[in-house]
Amino acid sequence: MLDPLPTLQRVFGFPGFRGVQADVVARVLAGERTLAVMPTGAGKSLCYQLPSVMLEGTCVVVSPLIALMHDQLRSAEAVGIRAATLTSVDENRAETIQRFKAGALDLLYVAPERASSGHFRELLGQAKLSLFAIDEAHCVSEWGHDFRPDYRLLEPLMDAFPEVGRLALTATADAHTRADILKQLGIPNDGLIVSGFDRPNIRYSIGAKDNVNRQIADVIARNPGPGIVYAQTRAATEKLAEALGRSGRPTRAYHAGLDAAVRAKNQADFVASEDMVICATVAFGMGIDKPDVRFVAHAGLPKSIEAYYQETGRAGRDGDPAVAHLFWGADDFARARQRIGEVEPERQAGERTRLQALGALVETAGCRRRILLKHFGEDLAEDCGNCDNCLGSPDAIDATETAQKYLSAVFRTGQMFGAGYIEQVLLGQSSERSLTNGHEGLSVWGIVEGDEVRLVKPVGRALLLRDALRTNHHGGLEFGPGARGILKAGDRVSLVVPPPRERRARRQPAVASDPADNPLFEALRAKRRELAQAAGVPPYVIFHDSTLRDMAAQRPTTRAALAMLSGIGARKLDAYGDAFLDVIRGFEG
Known part of the structure; x- marks a missing residue:
């Protein structure tokens, strides 16, 4: 079998695989059907992007949101992967179809609604396919927290091309949901690969509401990077955005009731920003692949532990420290119980179980991460040391x-x-x-x-x-x-x-350092902003913060030395290497 490591290093600039990536990629290259359950930030997209470069033909990626597809498209193109999207908002659909038929695409991103249509199946028969990749695969299961009926039509599509491998990916699926995904997508039981669910770089903090606007303002003041604040209603997102914006931090609202152009601009501004806060309903975030979100705050109770895990998982996707704050009230639980009474009788028992699991999470005096991971069938050997209870020692x-x-x-x-x-x-x-x-x-x-x-x-x-x-x-x-x-x-x-506020503050070290602490790092970020603006892409598409920190720490002065840093593949080295080397060579500090 082909060795994927040289391609991993050349295209993506990574010295090796992380976690279960190597196992997943090996199965995909061998043509074996696979379901990979990996936490957000563990590099799921690499598991199909890398094979798409190595295998002959086009990898068809089914993804639930157009914005998410366009985000992933930018990142793929930045490392030199031939990629395109085929969506209702793309003006170059004819060109994309021509490229696909000509075998000039490594990746083709489509929505499940398009993928399940008869016309699309006919199109797929006109070119060579290398792989079907089903992203956010929990959407296929009625047991999942984000069911999409069109995902149920994907197995017949894939069955029409039995020689093409299939890879399903998700970050949030308990044992019941995983079994359903395997069944619905025609993947054998031995094709399941489950990575650990732990996101050790995220600090979890949960507390009762007590002037939630002020509480979230405190979170923002302590965290200088980009952040997401989830509210439960459209009106609440706008009120929060207005209140939090008075601090001087750039703040936007996002919900389905906004004019489409305003909504798109607010999302684009947030994706491109290095310090913006967006106040949104829970749909926001699934459609972005922004790795440098430093905090997620909930101004109310999420739907379930699965939803909480997915929403908080949008913080710290780059692996750097991040925080997740949840503020809840008794009225949140009262409303949730009322909603349970309104759903179909056969679903009520499951919904009550999910609400009880949330109650255990917010009420515990012990390690939050233990309870969170236990829900997904994973046991921690010891307390995490990175949640409010571990750091603050509350009394019961x-x-x-x-x-x-x-x-x-x-x-x-x-x-x-x-x-x-x-x-x-x-x-x-x-x-x-x-x-x-x-x-x-x-x-x-x-x-x-x-x-x-x-x-x-x-x-x-x-x-x-x-x-x-x-x-x-x-x-x-x-x-x-x-x-x-x-x-x-x-x-x-x-x-x-909870312990007194001053004791909590003493026990909890800073989560993320201020860029101003390292002038060279800030100079490199300024260069990245300049290049990103010129290229019309978000700054993280150029390089992640972690790569800039490595530059600031090691101060390479040659292309060869720069290429040794993680995250700098051949395409990015050619496109941006000299610009960053000039900053490093000319820096006096």
Whole structure:
């Protein structure tokens, strides 16, 4: 079999494979059908890009979003791969089809809707194919968190070309979803390769909402690079973008309700930026391949652990340190339970299980990464040392007595009032409403005092999270299935109390260094911006930050020395090498 290492080094400038890349590439070159489950940032695209250069014919890549295809197209062309997209927005479709028929393409990117059409199948019969690569393959499974029906039509397409290999790739698939992908895409069970799900460069931090705009502003202030803030509604993205933009940091909104031209420009500006923050609904991010996102913040609860893993995985794809902050509220869980009641009955049990898994993640006093990876069937030998709990040592206290008082107050006031009023009753805060309702004579009136007062709000959140309380259509609290166990069966309620802010700050080292700390690195970034603007591509397409840091540290002064750095293949060396060498040679600092 062909040795892929020389091509890896010549085209991509990498000295060797990472993780399971070598195993996946070996199977692809041997024509074996494969499903590769690899974390974001592990180099999935290389697993088909490298074979596309080595094998005769064109590799057809099925990808779910046009923006993602165009991003990957730029990166492929930058290293000298002959690539094209065939989408509804491309004006050069006739030229692309001609290149494909002439055998002048290594890669052809298409959407599943086009790939599953009869016309496209006819087109594929007019040229030699080297491989089918199905990106974001979890979209084929109804068990996955992002089901796309057109992915179900891909197996008949591939079956029409039985001699062509097939490679499916995904970053987010639990055991059930993986089995479904294998079945739906005609891949044998022994074709499954699962890399570890851990993203050790991402620091996970989760906390309750407490003025979420201010909390996210703090995240932005501590992280100078590009970032994504996920909000749950279109209106919330715009309000957040407006509020966060007042800090002086360039900020944009992104959601499906924006004018298409505005949406496209906001995304393009973000992709090209080295410090912009984009406030978006969860669809954003799947359509970009931006490696230098330094933080992801959630201003509310994601749909599931799978969604959380995928969305946070958009940070730090270049392998450099990144952070993921999640801010949640009890109302997030209440709304999620209401949504579960609206889906088909046969799906409700699975959705409840997913919500419980999220609850365990946000509520734990232990290592966040352990729980996250356990969900995907992976065990950590020891705590990660890179999440808020590992770094901040939170305390867990027994708040069962306070929880019982809270539930009693809900019951004795008729299960019809909201959390704010229940807190007033427990604290004995008199008002016209409490006088009118006659609640000041109840046994629960003013029953909470002293140090216990600080537990009332977090206990209310915990009871909603555990489904001991639910909100009715009028916003009032009523008992849920978990209430009886706490009141009658001895179920305990444990609360996580985070350490004081100053102690957390001392325990958590800086995530990413400020470019200003290294003047040569900043000079190299300035040159990269200049070249990127001239070429009309995002800066990371020229070189990643990690490559620039290697330049700044090693200061090569010849082409031969520069070529030894990771990420500098022959095409990029010819195109950009001299420009960066001039910066290094002329730098005095």
